[in-house]
Amino acid sequence: MLKDEPNFAEISKTVRDQVGLLLDEKGLPAREIASEDRLNADLGLTSLDLAVLVAALEMKLQADPFQELVPITSVRTVGDLEAAYVRFFSKAEAGVQDEELAKIRRRTEARRAGPGCLR
Amino acid sequence: MTSGASRTVVVLSGGSRGLGKAIASRCLSEGYIVATYSRSASPFVKNQLELDPSRKNFFWSEVDAIDPAGVKRFASEVYERYGQIGAVVNNAGIGSEGIFPCMRLRDIDLCVDLNLKGPLYLTWVCARFMIQRRGGCIINISSVTGIRGHSGVAVYSATKAGLDGMTRGLARELGPRGIRVNSVAPGYFESGMVDQLDDEAKARIIRRTPLGRLATTDDIAEVVLFMISPSASFITGQTIVVDGGLTC
Numbered sequence: 001m002l003k004d005e006p007n008f009a010e011i012s013k014t015v016r017d018q019v020g021l022l023l024d025e026k027g028l029p030a031r032e033i034a035s036e037d038r039l040n041a042d043l044g045l046t047s048l049d050l051a052v053l054v055a056a057l058e059m060k061l062q063a064d065p066f067q068e069l070v071p072i073t074s075v076r077t078v079g080d081l082e083a084a085y086v087r088f089f090s091k092a093e094a095g096v097q098d099e100e101l102a103k104i105r106r107r108t109e110a111r112r113a114g115p116g117c118l119r
Numbered sequence: 120m121t122s123g124a125s126r127t128v129v130v131l132s133g134g135s136r137g138l139g140k141a142i143a144s145r146c147l148s149e150g151y152i153v154a155t156y157s158r159s160a161s162p163f164v165k166n167q168l169e170l171d172p173s174r175k176n177f178f179w180s181e182v183d184a185i186d187p188a189g190v191k192r193f194a195s196e197v198y199e200r201y202g203q204i205g206a207v208v209n210n211a212g213i214g215s216e217g218i219f220p221c222m223r224l225r226d227i228d229l230c231v232d233l234n235l236k237g238p239l240y241l242t243w244v245c246a247r248f249m250i251q252r253r254g255g256c257i258i259n260i261s262s263v264t265g266i267r268g269h270s271g272v273a274v275y276s277a278t279k280a281g282l283d284g285m286t287r288g289l290a291r292e293l294g295p296r297g298i299r300v301n302s303v304a305p306g307y308f309e310s311g312m313v314d315q316l317d318d319e320a321k322a323r324i325i326r327r328t329p330l331g332r333l334a335t336t337d338d339i340a341e342v343v344l345f346m347i348s349p350s351a352s353f354i355t356g357q358t359i360v361v362d363g364g365l366t367c
Contacts, residue, residue: 048250048295055247 006061011085018056019078022049035079043078050075057081063088128152128201129347130194132184132241133211135161137310138260141336142208143167145344147176154197154204156182156190157211174200184211184237187244194244206347207245207257209238209282216315219273227274234278239285246293254297258346259286260339261302263362279304283358290356299355303342306362308334329364 006014016033024030028044039045045053050072058064065088066072075081134143134155140163143153147167156179157164167177178197182189198204215222215230242257249255264272265279283302290300307313307324313333316324325332342361345351360366 046295048292051247052250052296055251058247059251 005089006085008082008086011061011089012082014060015053015057015078015082015085018053018060019043019045019081021056022053033078035077035082037078038076039078039081040076053081057085061085126150126152127205127347128154128197128203129206129208130197130204130241130245131155131208131210132237133157134179135159135164138305138308138336138339139210141340142210142343143177145337145340146347149344151206151347152176152178152201154178154193154201156180156184156193158183184241185232187240190237190240191244194241194248198248203252204245204248205252205255207242207249207255208343208347209241209257209259211237212260212278214272214315215275216271218271222274230274231278234275235281238282242285242289246289246298249298250293250296256299256301256347256351257286257289257293258343259283259300259302260343261286261304261358263304263306263360263366266304266358266360267366286358287356294355299346299351301346301351301354301356302358303339303346304358304360304362305334305339306360306365308336308339310336324365327365328362329367332363334361334363 012035019033019039020030022045023043026044026049033043037043039050054064054066054072063085065084069088070084075084129146129151131139131143131146131153132155133139134153135157139155139157140161143155143163146153153176155164155177158181160168160179160181164179168179171177178200180193180196182193184190194204212234213230215226215234217226238259245255245257249257259282261282262275262279264276265281265283269276283304286300286302289298293300306328307316307321313321321333339361342359346354346359
């Protein structure tokens, strides 16, 4: 667990370490993890793996940005994941970010309202 | 069961009296560590805390099951203290009886909160620990009223059927992480809820039960114990009915 509020480098390292551990646990080959890596398409992680990551990162960083701040459905890449934690620890840009969050939520809701979803 | 760090920690809601007390007692006697919470300490809880001042085997906190922050604090404390959560038993609940159109809305809310939202909160927080450990089991104490229609218990039935839905959904979702999720559905058993029935109603239930009696809390606790144990390691997503054949 990190003692103080982490900076970007610490967040990024923690996120990538945890992704690496998960890949290792799944028996996937070790690789350098980049910000633009897509969790599913590039790294082969499932939505349950993402839940494992979020749970592990909550213990490491003492933060869960997905309860209020960021919709989990908006996370596609390692960079998205890092950004969510950066945002959690950043108070300064809250106003701008709230607008972005509202846009993401609108897009998500529109997708959910589309055909084929369970009711 | 083994001793030391590998002993399974069973997190149990409402382990102070009734069925919860029976489950806690049987788990303790089988060597499990029991961590439980309730709104107040019963004589059983006080006795266990006195017998085990170092909390090696038994841990209890005063928590309101419908307070998600309190439930999360409790589970986190258990995890920090024992290093794992191996099993969750969602036992806490209340009965709710009455002809539905005449029920008070606050009684509907209370029943849904305690019987459905409470288990969802506890499972949510514990699942976050369990998925990292790649193993564990979750047991929801549902009811035969969630399976068969019974007049006068529509709200209670709805919450218990909801638990069974959660059982099946989570069994699929968490199975890939080695977590089993099952329901144990008691019929009528000797408890405070059944005490409210008059003698004639109890006699009618017994007449309709092939095994000719009400269940005891130990009948139910034994099944919970089995479902927690490695003997049930290939059972998930099921509702195990323990009703002496009432619904067969």
